Amino acid sequence: MVNEIHRPAPASLQVAVADTLKWGTPGRVPFSVEFMPPRNDAAEQRLWSAAEAFHDLGASFVSVTYGAGGSSRERTERVASRLAVKPLTTLLHLTLVDHREEELRDILREFASLGLTNLLALRGDPPGDPMGDWTPVDGGLNFAHELIELVRSMPECVDFDIGIASFPEGHYRAGSLEDDTRYTLQKLQAGASYSITQMFFDVDHYLRLRDRLAAADPVHGAKPIIPGLMPITSLKSVRRQLELSGASLPTDIDELLTRAAAGDEVKNAAGIREAGIEVTSRMAERLIAEGAPDLHFMTMNNVRATQEVLHNLGMAPAWGPELGQDMVR
Template sequence: MAHGTASSMTRAERFTRSLVAMIEAPTPTFSFEFFPPKDDAAAEQLWEAIRRLEKVSPSFVSITYGAGGSTRDRTVRLTERVLQETSLTPMAHLTCVGHSVTELRQVVGTYAAAGVRNILALRGDPQGGLGQPWVAHPQGLNHADELVRIVKGFGDFTVGVAAFPDGHPESRTLEDDVATLIRKEQQGAEFAITQMVFDVDNYLRLRDELARRGSRLPVIPGLMPITNARQVVRMAELAGQPMPRAVTDRLERHGDDAEAVREEGLAIATESARHLLDEGAPGIHFITMNRSSATLEVFGNL
């Protein structure tokens, strides 16, 4: 899994690295997700995590895009800085929320000029939050497949999309989710990364149904090591994905023992990752919450 270091790999070489080739290779990919920091203290924590994770030579890292496009400028700056100052290959998230097509094209053009060539194209959550109706920008887009088409229209971009093993909050059936992914693939999406996976069987059902429908889209499962039970339960609810009882029961048996909850959470993440890789998942995408310790422990267990 040694993909190169700052001293052995030039920026130009990382510019031409193919995420798709890595994802389709026999060896699984390991990647990490960060979000733009809100202040100097958060930035210091983030860069400490990045430097620690850089040492294990991940396949790539992704930088999220805030609700309603609220972190657009910070996402762009952080992605550019990761490309320029580290040995990492960055992938920028981009959402349709609150943006006109003209603004979206400007963001993609900024990435192109900076040498960033990997984008995760997302519709994004409604501006009012989950449970609220989706309202597109008057000059914007309604669906992620439309954004994929725009990004691919710029030429030399590798484009990934989101997948929802537990079902998108607005979809009715697994078949709806599969049909949506196939539409994204038809517009040029080359891989998908899932929301947090807590139920491996749901991931496998989605992947197998895609294959049955003739899709060749690799689907990378997203995992988040649980270190704070309340926080993760809340995040799962906000994403419209209540955590499975099998997971919450294991966490709740430790009560208020924070260290025991953390150890149980790491064990759950390790077991899930091993199961996913044994079942042929192309890699694991770790949601880090801008901290490295728990992620590195699970990574080390693998």
Template sequence: MTSVLSRISGSAPTFSVEFFPPRDAVEEGVLWRSIRELEPFDPAYMSITYGAGGSNRDGTIRSIARVAQETTLVPMGHLTAVNHSVAELRNVIGHFAAVGVRNILALRGDPPGDVHGEWIPHPEGLTYAYELVELVRSLGDFCVGVSAFPYGHPRSPDLETDTKHLVRKFQAGADFAIAQLFHEADDFLRLRDRLAAAGVDAPVLPGIMPLTTPRTLHKTIELSGAPAPEWLLRRLEPLADDKQAFRAAGLDVSAELCERLLAEGVPNLHFYTFNRSKATRELITRLGLVPVRA
């Protein structure tokens, strides 16, 4: 099975895409239409998320198995430690391996229900993400990714402490990290610099949500954990009642962010798709990331 690390280690920049498991047959149709629309663009890899507390664990495994077996895409499954014993985690990792998925994004995960609530480990489970990395690595030849936080994890008291926790995940065997959402390229680049100063040279990939609607703008602000810069709000908020104008300006902002990241040598752009493909296809075409066919 092709590893994510090998796919993002070439000389040319790449992109990847993230989906979430469908809740019903209608959503499954939307998901698979988007997957098929993006497949010809040859993303470096594609991933499917894993619900809080394992709420859509079976959906994740089923969907990622179908990707592995029916498409040319390189699949990566998400895995969290929330509400799982070590035995259950071993079972899920075994399921991934059995269906041909050898790339795993290892996340501690948020408390179910309230992401800001108290995190209580399973009595027979794991407490930290680095322990999950170690577990995955102990069970076979997997390529393992972890999460990174440009503004620091909400539970970290400061950036220095947050960096130490991230470094520990790499010391445990992580191959790469995907950064949570951020507003400006410098926010991400400072994260990369902190890791480099700590002696980590593994790839760190930016998470990008195309700004196509006021909802995606607000979601980016919420998930980043940081207020949006004034210039961004001044540029987009006046267009909130004009769908076409907002989408055009939002994609301009997203493209400018991506262009700066690529100019700084970022190897891969990781796009959150909301199980839709159009905005991502438009951006990668605009950025020149469409593969050249012989």
């Protein structure tokens, strides 16, 4: 049944995301993908098809986002529990938005009971306006490091492996890159074992983040930093990504996409997409050369764009019905 909760292996047998980064991989570097809880049955079937494809392609782990204020909590848990028995190493996002501390404890106990022991600990953005002012709910927590400390204080969560978000260009609320470095280290020092970055489009920002953290704390700052990539498939989508994330688009990429559009984004959609996939592929190539521990693709529950990038990296077959396949078969 679509709504059935699937029980994965006991928590002690759940593979930690941090461990997947240490293992060998058939590709040049491990890769992982982010899914969103589907909104309807058709979207859910599309998600399962994508999960099967990424499993076949050898994803090191998959992550599942968490809606503002727990709006997708039931779907997030159900999707994650089913993914975990495919089997796919599954990472659950959790935010502080609109949750009191006792509610967070209940959620964490539920995750533990389902054997879902990989957690991405996030403060989260204000619902309705991601760039708005942050106000914690009465009885709630204020910072992601407090969520990590809460997890580490709970006997039920002793097996949890915790990741955090990091920000190559600095979090927009941080007064400076130095402040952002201090806040990121605070989360790592509280018990997180790695970070996944917000999406970015300039690899230099990722490298400078890595340098800042390692220089400020040679122990905790040296923990793995997984770059978050969203393949560029349209000007509309990249503009929306920039608006939501606060990331910047380098001038050369902006100019390349603008030339591909040639004044008509609809007519030249295929050219824009081709240029965008090439940009993401070049970024990924450089990240591999610079020693990134994993490439984390934000997929919007689709396979094709990510598979095209992986193919350009020599890590997946080409996409296309004319090649006798629709995904990986």
